[in-house]
Amino acid sequence: MKEFVIILTSLFFCTLCSCSQKTADRNDWYELSWHDEFNGKTINDSIWSKMKRMPTARSLCNLTPDDRMYEVGKGRLRLYARHNKGILPNDTATFLTGGVTSEGKRTFTYGKIEVRVRLHGAIGTWPAVWTMPEDRKLWENPNPKYTEIDLLEYVDRNDFVYQTAHNAYTLADQKNWYEPKQQHTPTIKVNKYNIYSVEILPDMLIFAVNGKETFRYPKKEEYKNQFPYGIESHIMMDMQTYPPKSWASGVEPETFPAYMDIDWIRVYKLKEKP
Numbered sequence: 001m002k003e004f005v006i007i008l009t010s011l012f013f014c015t016l017c018s019c020s021q022k023t024a025d026r027n028d029w030y031e032l033s034w035h036d037e038f039n040g041k042t043i044n045d046s047i048w049s050k051m052k053r054m055p056t057a058r059s060l061c062n063l064t065p066d067d068r069m070y071e072v073g074k075g076r077l078r079l080y081a082r083h084n085k086g087i088l089p090n091d092t093a094t095f096l097t098g099g100v101t102s103e104g105k106r107t108f109t110y111g112k113i114e115v116r117v118r119l120h121g122a123i124g125t126w127p128a129v130w131t132m133p134e135d136r137k138l139w140e141n142p143n144p145k146y147t148e149i150d151l152l153e154y155v156d157r158n159d160f161v162y163q164t165a166h167n168a169y170t171l172a173d174q175k176n177w178y179e180p181k182q183q184h185t186p187t188i189k190v191n192k193y194n195i196y197s198v199e200i201l202p203d204m205l206i207f208a209v210n211g212k213e214t215f216r217y218p219k220k221e222e223y224k225n226q227f228p229y230g231i232e233s234h235i236m237m238d239m240q241t242y243p244p245k246s247w248a249s250g251v252e253p254e255t256f257p258a259y260m261d262i263d264w265i266r267v268y269k270l271k272e273k274p
Contacts, residue, residue, distance in 0.1 A: 026199065030112050030268035037264045038077045043070065047106050051099035051238055059126055059240040062097045064088065069098030069239070076118075076261045081125050081239040083256040095124075095256070099238025107134050110230045110270035113151060114197040115237070115262060119188075121157040122258035124251025126243040128153045129196065129262075134232040144168050144225040147233065149205065151196045154260075155243045160185045161196070162247075163207045165217040169226035176223070184215040193263055200229050201270070237262055 036047050043050070050070070054060040062081075066088060071078040079098040087096060108131075115129050129151045138145045148166035155162075164183040170176050177183065186209045188194045199206040205217040219227035239260055241251060 029271055031271055033108065033111065033267050033269040034106050035264065035266040036077075037075070038072060038262060039075055040072060042072055043077065043100065047102055048100040049103065049105065051101050051236060058242050060099075060238070062093045062095045062241055063099050063238065064091065064093070064096045066096065066098075069096055070100075076263045077237075079127070079237065079239045079260045079262070081122065081127075081241060081256060081258045083253040094253075095241045095251070097239040097241060099236060099240075101234060101236045101238075103132075103134065103234040103236075105234075106267070107232045107234050108200070108267050108269065109232055110200050110202060112197060112199045112268040112270075113235065113265070114195060114268075115151060115265040116193050116195045117152065117263070118191065118193045118261040119154045119161075120191060120259050120261075121154060122252070122255040123156050124241055124243070124248065124253075124255070125258040126153065126155055126240040126248075127238065127258070127260040128240060129235070129237045131233045131235050134234050138231070142168055142171065145228045145231060146171065146225075147228050147231060149198055149200070149229070149233075151198050151207075153243075155247045157190070159190050160187045161209070163196070163198075163209075163214055165205050165229075167226060167228055169223050172225070176226075179223075180218055180220060181215065182217060186212075186214040193261075202230060203227075205229060235265070235267070237265075 036044055050065040051063050053063040068087060069080045081095060081097045084091060084093055084096045119127060131149045133147055146168045150164040153162040162183060162185055170182050195210050197208045203219045207214045
């Protein structure tokens with residue numbers, strides 16, 4: 001019996017070592033492509049532009065370039081969501097939000113994205129770090145090359161985030177959300193910095209929080225338009241309002257303002273995979 005326990009223990013630790021080694025090996029697949037540590041006093045306009053309001057998207061209909069939604073200092077970028085009580089009297093939006101995009105400036109294909117973020121929510125806010133194709137024609141639904149990766153979506157003041165892989169296949173039918181599973185809701189350290197990441201590989205997306213893998217979204221050849229990832233895409237980081245009704249009950253203005261702090265973002269390109 002003693003020998004049996006020793007064998008099982010040895011197998012257990014060997015398995016842990018094997019998994020750890022695989023993760024370490026993957027780090028060798030990448031090299032830094034571009035990054036922003038937000039150490040300046042203004043938004044780096046060689047990397048970011050302020051996001052424009054999208055009236056057709058309810059969650060993005062409050063975006064504004066107003067400087068009061070943006071704060072750069074103390075080594076981070078802070079994006080705000082505020083109740084528009086006299087901030088912009090001529091703006092009919094009830095709430096005002098800030099957001100930045102790397103569209104037209106910095107992009108990625110295959111590789112890895114890491115971002116260190118602290119979230120301070122309010123009831124009815126929906127901050128996100130997400131990606132979209134650089135070619136806006138691919139945003140139109142249905143488009144077989146439509147891709148969207150949500151490194152994080154945060155609702156209200158929850159203790160978890162949503163990490164999701166979107167594509168034409170998942171948009172075609174709700175049952176396609178589950179085969180393969182397109183979303184996970186990992187817990188986070190509330191009101192503290194967490195590191196969110198995704199690896200974009202030719203056959204798989206690998207999501208993680210604080211270096212711990214949360215889930216994998218694999219390529220399935222049998223499903224049409226299920227894995228068009230690897231096309232040139234850009235990154236958006238923004239405060240939003242009016243999350244889906246299935247995720248939240250409404251908006252409570254008295255809980256505002258809310259903000260998202262971005263400490264740094266690092267984008268790696270995939271070297272030749274061993």
